[in-house]
Amino acid sequence: MTPDDGRPRVVVERRGHVTLVGLDRPEKRNAADVRMLRELASAYGEFERDPEARVAVVHGVGDHFTGGLDLADIGPRMASSGGLDLVPDGGRDPWGLIGPDRTKPVVVAVQGTCLTLGVELILASEIAVAADSTRFGQIEVSRAILPFGGATLRFPRAVGWGDAMRWMLTGELFDAAEAHRIGLVSEVVPHGQQLDRALAIAARIAAQAPLAVQATLSNARLAVREGDAAAAARLGDELTRLAASEDAAIGMRAFLTRTDPDFVGR
Template identity: 70%
Template sequence: MTDASDARVVVERRGHLLLIGLNRPEKRNAADFAMLQQLALAYGQLERDPDLRVGVVHALGEHFTAGLDLADIGPRLGPEGLEMVPEGGINPWQVDGTALSKPVVIAVQGTCLTLGIELMLASDIVVAAESTRFGQIEVSRGILPFGGATIRFPRAAGWGNAMRWLLTGDLFDAREAHRLGLVQEIAPNGRELHRAIELAERIAAQAPLAVQATLANARLALREGAAAAEAELQPALARLAGSTDARIGMEAFLTRTEAVFEGR
């Protein structure tokens, strides 16, 4: 694992996975400007490298994140908000019009506040330790959620369920997060990352182009509606049918062997 005394985010390649770890445990992984930039660069690395198929986001220490380090971030807020994505990076919250084309699985534990929930909402599968505590507490700090919670939380949980937590700033537990659809699986404490990696490896074993096309069409439906996604289904199918991976998949089906996909 890549590590350095000043690294706010550490990355590790594990086969076709990129493990992305928040690394400020002494501050409960509160995100300062350096962490935001390094996280964006890690997402950019995941996007660009054709050998990487799935990202796994996790956090070192007892807590996923205590949210923004407002003492560091506050003075950086300008008239246009917060500019945090360096060249080569991708906004991990994907609220600037640029979407990651590859899936992300997240493992959370301990405290998971504000931008942590928004990072979950911007990802694809979330595994939470059973003792995790969540909170969308921006209204208690005089600001609003600006990483996508106002858009994605109501969509995931329903309007009233989302407003119950967005407008009060109250904390809730992993069971409630699972009921709301923010979390897909609850794992025993200390096993959440292991389970997230298992799921990521399962995804990485599938045909990468097919995974990305499935993800893209589902996101198209959310952003532009069912009609736009429907119009793209047959063209996407035709593109995939001519791929090497489609041939590999068919041969594996006919010979009853396990497919080893190449991503082309």
């Protein structure tokens, strides 16, 4: 079996309420060609539609998260008038730039090489865990293009203008300690432990009330996009809606009986 004979570039597995999405092209350092990008968008769409999936963990199979774009495949398509068609029917844009918002949280686990679209996947996610082996790079300017997966929008907002420009305009690589210092990743763990740690965080999120998790994510995004006033104006209605849910009653019973709640997402 040859590496490019049609086997999936992205593997999807569900463990309980957690969906694992794996970039699976290790012989190319998980570099993304058009097929991988479309498969990833399909995986995000599947996660969004699955009523039992509450949180996703995105990871890279092998020694690296991703070497970025496979320019041999994608480069010629960038200059074409038709552009790139990366979200198939039923898919969801993993970078959240086109189409409806993702409603459920994503945790990313990275190791080894994490370039360009990999950094942008982190910026589009909620939480990222990095192995101490990870080397990051937003290197598009070294390839005579610009970041087009959201870094120009989100990187300055996430880490501050100076740090974002430092790495986007030089195209230099930086390590996991620097990624943690600037706030790109939430935690740094020894190499090989990143996926387990991401899964532990995801399991903790999945154990919370799903409607409340989704409402929290939605309101925080609203504050970023439209400002504090717009988000504050929605809080009362959202609280009323959540307080009337079946999960709110389950949570109250668990509080009174000092037991762990088993939320149902209704």
